[in-house]
Amino acid sequence: MALAHETVNVGLLYENADAQAQAFGYNRLICLPPDEYTTNVTLWHELGHVAIRIRHEDGDDVAKTSEEFCSIYAMARMPPEAIDEDRIPYLGQPGVPREEWPGVCQRALEYRADNRNYIQHCTELLQI
Numbered sequence: 001m002a003l004a005h006e007t008v009n010v011g012l013l014y015e016n017a018d019a020q021a022q023a024f025g026y027n028r029l030i031c032l033p034p035d036e037y038t039t040n041v042t043l044w045h046e047l048g049h050v051a052i053r054i055r056h057e058d059g060d061d062v063a064k065t066s067e068e069f070c071s072i073y074a075m076a077r078m079p080p081e082a083i084d085e086d087r088i089p090y091l092g093q094p095g096v097p098r099e100e101w102p103g104v105c106q107r108a109l110e111y112r113a114d115n116r117n118y119i120q121h122c123t124e125l126l127q128i
């Protein structure tokens, strides 16, 4: 687990930021909006950016600038009962039940080891 021995700081998303939340992996920082509820799905996604940055620093093969990869990486690690949205950021709204999303994303990450089109593969399996 990439974040096991890391301290991740949480900052405020400034007013005119055009994202729901933002991550700064190099600084181990995520920024959340002070006046809005942040869903677990968004929180996992932002923490995913930090974890991916750490994996990159460790020399692992991760797509450190891909939002889709981050969403797949984060969803693969979510307990199904923590999923609190009907969509996956940057991927869309799956047609398969929520309980299946983490397993599908785990399989897509395995598929990525030998295939470049893992994002398309993942959205097909999720029926997006």
Ligand SMILES: [Zn+2]
Residues within 6 Å of the ligand: 045, 046, 049, 067, 070
């Ligand atoms: Zn992101």
